Amino acid sequence: MKQTMSVNFLVATVSGTILMFTVLVGLSTGFFYFTYKEALAAKQSVSISRVQALKEHAERVFSEADQILRFVQRNSASSGGFDKVSVAGKRAFVDNAHFDFSGIGLIFLLDHDGLLFESSGSMSDNPPDYSEQAFFLFHQNSFTDQVFVGPPAFSLVSNRWAFTVSRSISNSDGSFAGVVLAEIDCAYFEQVYQAAAPEAGGSVSLLTADGIPLVHIPHDDSIYRDNTPFSGTVIFDILSESSGFLTEPHPASDTPARCYSFRHLDTYPAVLVNEYTIEEAAASWRKYTLVYCAFLFLLLLLVAFLTVIVVRQFDRLREVNEDLTEKQLALESMALKDSMTGLVNRAVLHDRLTNALSVSRRYGNQYVGLLFMDIDHFKDLNDTYGHLFGDEVLKVFADRISGVLRVSDTFARMGGDEFVVMVPLVSSRSELELVARKIELALRDPFAIGDVSVEVRSSIGYALSVRPESTADSLISEADNAMYLVKQQHRRREQEQKTE
Incomplete structure (x- = not known):
């Protein structure tokens, strides 16, 4: 009976250990799934907050630049456009302009033919012709006073990549007189976006309403040089909605799914996009999971080790018990049988x-x-x-x-x-x-x-x-x-x- 109890206890111990392993694995699986979803949700929240903060920053820079453009517009309207009387005043304004935002670079005044009329920087003897540029064509053919955000270009005057914010200037009779143009430094925005600490492998982009990148980190000259709109179903959805969060619906089999947080600027035709992969979002979760798995593995090893010790101890106790039982039976047999002949007594x-x-x-x-x-x-x-x-x-x-x-x-x-x-x-x-x-x-x-x-x-x-x-x-x-x-x-x- 004692041997049966020992065997039953041993079976119960091993069964309990296996059950505990199963429960731990089940709970760990559920815990991993929950924390994985929580990590993705936390990363999404961080990304949305980042986009909101960078969108507000872009709004401030655009607004500051636009204030300068409107000032020039008002000055031009009061002086009758680009007639000879107003030239001295415009030159004085441009020469003495001071800006609060270091991201705003040079100010350019273009005449109705697209030729550089005046600049806050140095002027060459042969001013460049901007008549074929998208911003000039937009204002020349537009009958409304709209701000235009132009794609980045490498400025020969400032010797850096910059995108433009521009407005049209009218003559006293309302006809098209030219364009006032503010240059905004791409490197300035890149520094701000880099300081926002996007995920490794992720990106932050400021796009025009057509999807052309104005600013992009990580920095890539080819993106600025090509002026090619980003394309794809996700980009189409981003340009169509005012704000939101999207996950790439059908990523390629060899690439991880990508997530996008975006917000359009309230006043200006631009959209701020933060893009990252789910793998990047789960990076911290994986580190935590590895630590947890290592701890769980060590715990299971400890439990297995203790189980082996318990099993061995019970084996020894069982052997001792069997030995005692045999001796007890021998003593009982000696009490009931004749030791010499083996017959009963x-x-x-x-x-x-x-x-x-x-x-x-x-x-x-x-x-x-x-x-x-x-x-x-x-x-x-x-x-x-x-x-x-x-x-x-x-x-x-x-x-x-x-x-x-x-x-x-x-x-x-x-x-x-x-x-x-x-x-x-x-x-x-x-x-x-x-x-x-x-x-x-x-x-x-x-x-x-x-x-x-x-x-x-x-x-x-x-x-x-x-x-x-x-x-x-x-x-x-x-x-x-x-x-x-x-x-x-x-x-x-x-x-x-x-x-x-």
Whole structure:
């Protein structure tokens, strides 16, 4: 029972460990999924906040530049456009212009033919012709006073990449007189966007309403040089909506999905876009997950190690328990059996005989028979060949008789050379005599022990529980007395044979 309890506890321990592993893996999977979604949501929130802040910054720069443009517009309107009277005033304004934002560069005045009329920077003898530029064509053909945001170009005057914000100037009669143009430094915006710390591998872009990049980080001269609008379904959606967050719907199989936060400027035709990949968004989550997985792995190793220790300890306890059980069984066997012959002892015989008598009384015509026997001249064998030889005789004697008895019979050693065979449920004395005859036949052959061969005979006394008041003790005593009488007969017969 103790062994079963140990095995059950061991099974419960291993099962509990496996269950704990399963629960930990399940909980970890759910936890990873939840934290992954949380990391993406947090990155989305950061990106949206970044875009909002950069959009407000762009609004301020554009507004400052536009204030300058409107000032020139108003000055031109009051002085009648670009007539000779107003030239001196415009030149004085441009020469003395001071701006709060370092991102605003030079101010240019172009006449109605697109030629550079005046600049806040140095003027060359051959002023450049801007008549084919998009901003000039827009204002020349537009009948409304709209601000135009032009694509970046490499300024030969300021020697840097810059995009433009421009407005038209009208003559006193309302006709087109030219364009006032403010140059905005791309590098200034790049520094601001870089300071906003976009994700590694991500980008921040300021686009025109047509999708042409005005500013882009990471910096790439080819983007500024090409002036090619960004394209694609996502860009179309960005240009169509005022603000929002989009995820690339069908990325290529070898590229991670990309996310876009965007907001259009409220007053000016431009849109701020922050783009990053989901892989970049989950970068911090992966680091945290790796640390967690490492911790979980170490925890599982610790649990597995402790489980192995527990299992080994229980194996040792089980072995000790089995050893103690075996010793206990051996002690119990010693208490119930004869240590020399392996037969049951007097106590077991008495108990079985009592039970057999109780059973026989229920049947009425069935009795319990006893055969009480000892070895004739056993003392002489001990004296002649020694006690060890006598012990071997007892063992062979017990083995031979055990071989002819039934399973239901009980063969016990009473002590010394005395033995008893209990035969349950017999109907007559003749059945006992038949058993006695089998015993005599089993003892007929000499006992070969070592180099010595001896004849061994036994005196057998019978007893049958024909009296209802028979008890175990009375039946044993009766069989013992009968055996004693038989032994006396054997001795008289031997004496007579010697006399003759």
